[in-house]
Amino acid sequence: MIIIRGYYEIQCVTDLVPPPLTSKVIKYVIEGHTNSILKELTSQIRPFKSIQLSPLFLKGKPLYSAGSPLPTITKGSILNCWITLAHNDANPRILDISDTYRTPYGTVKIKLTEIEVANITEETLGIEKVFKIEFITPTVLTAKYMIPPPLKVKSHKLPEKHKLLPQPSFIFSYLLRFWNSIAGPDERIPGPAAGDWEAYKLGRLADVTLIEIDYRLRPETVVVGRDSKGRLRKVRGFTGWVIYECLSKKLLPIYSRLLGLANYLGIGRSRGIGLGLVRVRAIT
Numbered sequence: 131m132i133i134i135r136g137y138y139e140i141q142c143v144t145d146l147v148p149p150p151l152t153s154k155v156i157k158y159v160i161e162g163h164t165n166s167i168l169k170e171l172t173s174q175i176r177p178f179k180s181i182q183l184s185p186l187f188l189k190g191k192p193l194y195s196a197g198s199p200l201p202t203i204t205k206g207s208i209l210n211c212w213i214t215l216a217h218n219d220a221n222p223r224i225l226d227i228s229d230t231y232r233t234p235y236g237t238v239k240i241k242l243t244e245i246e247v248a249n250i251t252e253e254t255l256g257i258e259k260v261f262k263i264e265f266i267t268p269t270v271l272t273a274k275y276m277i278p279p280p281l282k283v284k285s286h287k288l289p290e291k292h293k294l295l296p297q298p299s300f301i302f303s304y305l306l307r308f309w310n311s312i313a314g315p316d317e318r319i320p321g322p323a324a325g326d327w328e329a330y331k332l333g334r335l336a337d338v339t340l341i342e343i344d345y346r347l348r349p350e351t352v353v354v355g356r357d358s359k360g361r362l363r364k365v366r367g368f369t370g371w372v373i374y375e376c377l378s379k380k381l382l383p384i385y386s387r388l389l390g391l392a393n394y395l396g397i398g399r400s401r402g403i404g405l406g407l408v409r410v411r412a413i414t
Contacts, residue, residue: 131251131309131317133394135214136225137244140186146203146236150195150353150362152186153404156211158233159240167224171215172402178311181215182395185267185404192267192407195353197364203236214394216312222247251317253390257382260343260375260413261389263296267407268352268367270399271300276333279326292399294349294368298340301397303333305388308395319384332384339378340385346370354400367398367405373413 138156148155160168160183171181185192187210193200203209213225222245230239255261271293277285293300306319306329315322347370355363376382389410396406 131216131249131313131391132218133214133216133246133248133250133391134222134225135212135246135248135394136222136242137212137246138210138227139241139243140209140211141239141241142203142205142207142209143230143237143239145205146207146209146238148186148193148200148203148235150200151355151403152193152200153183153211155186155233155235155238156183156213157403158235159227159231159238162231163227165224165227167217168213168215168227171217174402176311178308179402180217180312180395181213182401182407183213183404184211184407186211192404194267194404196351197353197362209238216395218314248390248394250387250390250394253393254383254386255390255393255410256412257376257386257389258412258414259382260373262371262373262411262413263301263389263392264371264409265296265347265369265397265406266409267405268350268365268369269296269397269406269408270365270367271296271304271397272399275300275304276330279330282326292366294366295347296368296372298336298374299333301392302336302340302385302388303329304397305392306332306384309388309391319387332381335378335381336385339381340374340376343373343375345372347372352405354403354405365400365405 226242228242273291310318318324350369393410398406
């Protein structure tokens with residue numbers, strides 16, 4: 131599976147009044163751009179999008195609102211962001227959207243600074259036993275991820291609630307469904323016919339074989355938009371980090387491959403607009 135990521139420097143040509151979820155600045159640019167592939171990917175209506183727009187970063191800090199308006203970013207300020215997509219046939223140059231754009235939030239000059247291409251089918255992250263997941267932006271895991279497949283239809287009657295702790299079963303059942311939804315038949319885990327049962331089983335095994343040995347977490351609210359009545363829509367997730375120890379040598383290659391996907395495309399709901407950004411690294 132080929133992952134392509136473009137890194138960008140964004141100069142504020144005018145003062146920028148950022149939206150609560152600042153990835154929408156880049157989303158607006160893409161929607162008005164002539165690049166049909168990026169438009170198509172960002173407009174996908176599906177559970178597992180194969181693209182992620184990061185929030186804007188200012189001095190290394192992601193910008194998003196927990197409810198209060200974000201401060202105006204002054205003219206001349208330099209921001210950063212990235213766009214990541216999984217696409218085996220795409221030319222990396224499709225990520226070059228360098229130009230000056232007028233947006234509802236202000237005028238920005240975007241410059242593509244780097245393109246990264248990775249084959250995550252072969253990615254191991256160098257994990258031998260212990261690894262750390264840093265949750266950079268609020269990660270939103272629905273409590274329904276670990277419902278047994280035969281009860282999936284009935285689960286629609288349950289209210290939509292979110293986990294405030296990164297329980298391994300919810301992370302890895304989600305990641306396996308995500309992987310298999312965008313992978314080719316020969317890349318699916320554990321095989322071409324993999325489905326919901328495989329994701330559920332891996333989740334159960336993850337709770338047994340992954341042990342938390344240290345953590346620092348906090349619940350966090352983030353604004354994701356407005357409802358039909360103009361009211362702010364908020365979701366609750368978590369940020370921070372956890373260090374896990376893997377007790378199973380057999381499952382470690384699967385965990386490592388899925389974490390490689392997470393490293394580029396995130397974990398959980400609203401990944402496509404910048405939530406669930408994570409950084410995974412081996413601990414030796």
